[in-house]
Amino acid sequence: MNNNLVSASILSADMLNLESEIRELEKAGVNMLHFDVMDGVFVNNITFGLPVLEQINKIVSPYMELDVHLMISDPLKYIREFDRAGADIITFHIESESDTMETIRAIQQTEAVASIALKPDTPAESVFPYMEYLSMVLVMTVEPGFGGQKFMDMSDKIRKIRRYADENCLEIDIQVDGGINDKTAETVKKAGANVLVSGSYLFKADDMKKAVETLRA
Numbered sequence: 096m097n098n099n100l101v102s103a104s105i106l107s108a109d110m111l112n113l114e115s116e117i118r119e120l121e122k123a124g125v126n127m128l129h130f131d132v133m134d135g136v137f138v139n140n141i142t143f144g145l146p147v148l149e150q151i152n153k154i155v156s157p158y159m160e161l162d163v164h165l166m167i168s169d170p171l172k173y174i175r176e177f178d179r180a181g182a183d184i185i186t187f188h189i190e191s192e193s194d195t196m197e198t199i200r201a202i203q204q205t206e207a208v209a210s211i212a213l214k215p216d217t218p219a220e221s222v223f224p225y226m227e228y229l230s231m232v233l234v235m236t237v238e239p240g241f242g243g244q245k246f247m248d249m250s251d252k253i254r255k256i257r258r259y260a261d262e263n264c265l266e267i268d269i270q271v272d273g274g275i276n277d278k279t280a281e282t283v284k285k286a287g288a289n290v291l292v293s294g295s296y297l298f299k300a301d302d303m304k305k306a307v308e309t310l311r312a
């Protein structure tokens with residue numbers, strides 16, 4: 096069974112035509128819409144936030160999950176708001192200031208599911224104590240902050256997380272984010288990742304549907 100999923104990062108979308116970009120993604124068969132929130136403190140960039148997500152939630156197909164990636168220093172403070180704005184999955188960074196377990200509990204009190212992201216230098220083992228409470232772990236394959244960066248091979252980390260999940264009978268998604276294209280997708284899937292975030296590769300593709308199928312294959 097192939098349970099690979101594609102999450103399109105709208106950081107690479109044409110912001111002036113976001114609705115038609117979302118319709119293209121739906122037509123191309125993308126499974127999730129990846130929404131990168133940056134606060135200019137946790138990372139050196141500022142993107143978009145709650146009001147934009149609320150508007151997207153009004154028009155997006157119910158089949159497309161809203162996959163929110165919080166690159167902010169105090170995610171705990173905003174969990175309820177992101178749930179209310181329509182998030183289906185809330186990913187926060189283990190390196191953030193918020194208490195990890197408290198943030199997981201806050202997400203569990205909403206309709207969204209919880210996920211933890213690890214920056215490239217953060218070891219796999221740091222997420223093990225929390226994995227039984229998570230539906231997904233996000234292994235960053237670039238330093239968070241910008242789209243269009245070069246892929247960093249995190250195969251060892253992905254394998255360790257997949258092995259820990261298997262050994263403990265945990266059904267968990269492993270998401271990868273940063274520099275994913277037709278070639279790097281092979282590498283991460285072989286290591287055990289099954290949710291592929293893609294921004295620049297998808298939006299630059301001549302045939303987006305084909306690109307989605309290649310990533311998911």
Ligand code: DX5
Nearest residue numbers: 239240242243273274294295
């Ligand atoms: C980077 C973001 C990514 C980014 C991916 O910090 O978290 O989601 O948009 O973009 P590409 O696929 O272009 O690397």
Ligand code: ZN
Nearest residue numbers: 129131164272
């Ligand atoms: Zn992201």
